[in-house]
Amino acid sequence: MSEKIPVTTAIRALRANQVTYTEHLYHYEERGGTAVSARELGVPEAQVIKTLIMENEKKQPMIVLMHGHCEVSTKNLARIIGCKTVSPCVPDVANKHSGFVVGGTSPFGTKKAMPVYMQESILDLDKIYINGGRRGFLVCIDPQDCIKVLQPTLVDIAIYPEG
Numbered sequence: 542m543s544e545k546i547p548v549t550t551a552i553r554a555l556r557a558n559q560v561t562y563t564e565h566l567y568h569y570e571e572r573g574g575t576a577v578s579a580r581e582l583g584v585p586e587a588q589v590i591k592t593l594i595m596e597n598e599k600k601q602p603m604i605v606l607m608h609g610h611c612e613v614s615t616k617n618l619a620r621i622i623g624c625k626t627v628s629p630c631v632p633d634v635a636n637k638h639s640g641f642v643v644g645g646t647s648p649f650g651t652k653k654a655m656p657v658y659m660q661e662s663i664l665d666l667d668k669i670y671i672n673g674g675r676r677g678f679l680v681c682i683d684p685q686d687c688i689k690v691l692q693p694t695l696v697d698i699a700i701y702p703e704g
Contacts, residue, residue, distance in 0.1 A: 549674030550640060550650030555682070558690045562680040565670065569644065569677030575609025578679055582670060586610040589679070590663060590671045592646045594635035594655075597624040602638040604648050606659040606671075606693065612700040618658060621696050645676040648691055659693035 546564045555562055567581035579586040589609035596602050597619070607613050615627040629635075632643040640652025648657060648671070663669060663684050671687075673680040687693060 547673070547675050547678060549647070549678075550652075551647035551672070551674030552650075552680070554650035554690070555680065555686075558686075560682055560686045560690060562682045562686075564673065565679045565681060567677050567679070571644075578670065579609060582679065584670060588666055588669055590669045592639075592648045592672050594630045594639050594643075594646060595627050596630050596634070597622075598626045599624070602630060602634075602653065602655045603627075604639075604651070604655050604657040604691075604693075605698075606648060606657065606663060606687065606691075608660060608663065608699060610702055611660070614698045614700050617698045618696060621698070622658070622694075641672075641674055642676065645672060645674060645678070647672040647674040648687070650674060657691045657693035658696050658698070659687060659691070660699050661695040661697050662699065663687070664695070 570577045575586050575589040579589045586609040590606050593605040595605050619627040635643050638653050639646050669684045670679040670681050
């Protein structure tokens, strides 16, 4: 792809925190999710980390980082963080909180500071692919850099696919 690599607020945040990363553009497909980005980049979907903007019953937003092939147990997350419910934000609300468009949401350089919850097994990977702040743009980083930059709460809330 000869497309120019974008300099997003996520990239600025990574640079400001001196994170080493590689840039990966791919053809974005509406509603394709991490299956498409994994296929396009030729990497396991478990290494593609989705950035989800969720909220509790008081409409307080949070970021959840999860393996691409897994779902989030919102019931377990709510129990762990001591609230009644956790649910995904509707796209317009997610966009407002993060400053990114859904499908291009990065946990780095968000418009609003939010607590971050990260599936603990992400740390078992030697590298991860995570959104760089635009649809069709992932960055490859060491998952330890998520700890350094985001200071997430590690949680075990993954629902793994059958089989």
